[in-house]
Each structure stands twice: as structure tokens, then as C-alpha cells.
Amino acid sequence: MSLQHRIENAVGWLVMDRAAAMNSLNREMAAAMTAQLNAWRDDPAVRVVVLTGSGRAFCAGADLKEVAEPPVTGEPDFLDLVVGFVDTLRAFPKPVIAAVNGLALAGGLETVMACDLVLAAESAKLGDAHSNFGVFPGAGGAAVLPRKLPVNVARWLLFTGASFTAAQMEHYGLVNEVVADAGLAARAQAVGELLAAKSPLVLARMKRVAAEAADKTLADALRHELLELRHHQRSHDMKEGLRAFAEKRQPAFKGC
Structure with missing residues (x-):
């Protein structure tokens, strides 16, 4: 399984679980996250969702091996599944918290930007990185990043492929709060329970x-x-x- 999920006190946790691949997005993970979000959409037992990753990465972007694979006729291709997931996340009616436990690059950053609140571990780094591999963003990298950050900062990240620390992203407003690495999960749960108590x-x-x-x-x-x-x-x-x-x-x- 590439995805773990659980519910704790009305907070639904989605944990990307491809640690060996730095939680890079593949077809299976994108489809699984979309399905779980749809299952929780009208579930009264879940009032808030927290999205995080296992291991040292939140999500390092798309699995480039799968990006390079030719599509199968009659089936959704890689882009359909990944963009479908990010669109579902962005349109999810309940609050979604990104608990960024490590690297969030390219599609990982696009996933973060589709969430409502962002908590990040002190060691986390976030960046676009598409330009490093000659890949064009397709889930909001170029379209959403300039809406989240000052335009010149967004262009720097897009053009250079560089990454910023969690503290830098907090300064620019993308990250709401930087948390000690060991306390990230507990803080995300606490914020989730705070929101779950609201209407x-x-x-x-x-x-x-x-x-x-x-x-x-x-x-x-x-x-x-x-x-x-x-x-x-x-x-x-x-x-x-x-x-x-x-x-x-x-x-x-x-x-x-």
C-alpha cells in the first residue's frame, strides 16, 4: 500500500507511504488519495483532514519513471490521475492541513498549495524543482505559486529550481507555523481537533x-x-x- 489512513478524534490522517521513493506521486498513490478524500467528503466522522508523508520526505514530486511511461489507451494517464487528486484536494469542503515533515518539491509543493493550512517541520524544505528536470508543472506550480508568494519570489523558485527552508516559507506566508520535527504530528493533531470543534x-x-x-x-x-x-x-x-x-x-x- 502506498497510502495509510486513520481517524483520530474527528481528524482524518492521510499518510503518503512510499518512503523509499520519497513519497513521489505515482498512479496508485494519486488514485488512493482521491478515493479516500471522496470517501471522507460526506463522512460526519471526519471534520478535518491532515496530509503528511512517511520517512524524510513529504512528497518529492511526481514519480518521473511513471511520467515517462506511455499512456494505456482507454485508461486515465498519469497526468489525469495526479491533477485529479490535486483538484479534489483543492475543492475538498472540509479544512485540510498539510503537515510537511520533510522535502516538498514540484508536485509535492503543488499538493501543499492545495491545502488550507500548512504546518512544517523545522527541517522541511519546499521548492518547485520542475525546471531542474525540464518538466513543466501541471497541478498549479506556475499558476498558483505567484498567488501564494510575492511574484518575484515565485519566479525565483520556478526558474532556478531552488528550495526554501520552512522558516523562509513562513516569512513569505506559505507556511503558517514552523514546528520542531518531533512535535509536528502532535501539533497537527491539536490544530485539527481545534478546527473539528467548530461548526x-x-x-x-x-x-x-x-x-x-x-x-x-x-x-x-x-x-x-x-x-x-x-x-x-x-x-x-x-x-x-x-x-x-x-x-x-x-x-x-x-x-x-
């Missing part, structure tokens, strides 16, 4: 509005936000949150 419905709606806001005018984004609020006012979770505040107790959210 799943309000987080999903916030995520949707925030994701779409950058492609809209401010006026359109504000209209979208107001429309979501109008819908949300009729929800159990908003009514329960207000009742809990008035009664000075913890709310019991249902996600509806």
Missing part, C-alpha cells in the same frame, strides 16, 4: 467564499459572502452557537 457548516462556507474571492471584484465577493450568511442564518449550527453563547456553554454543532 463544519460555517467552515465549509467560509472556505468556499475565501477560495472564490480572489477571482471576483470586491463587490461581488461581498455579495457572495452576504448570500452565504443569509443561508447560514437558517442553519442549526448558527442557532445553536447563539444559544450556547447565551447559556454560557460549549455549542454542539451538527454541520447542518
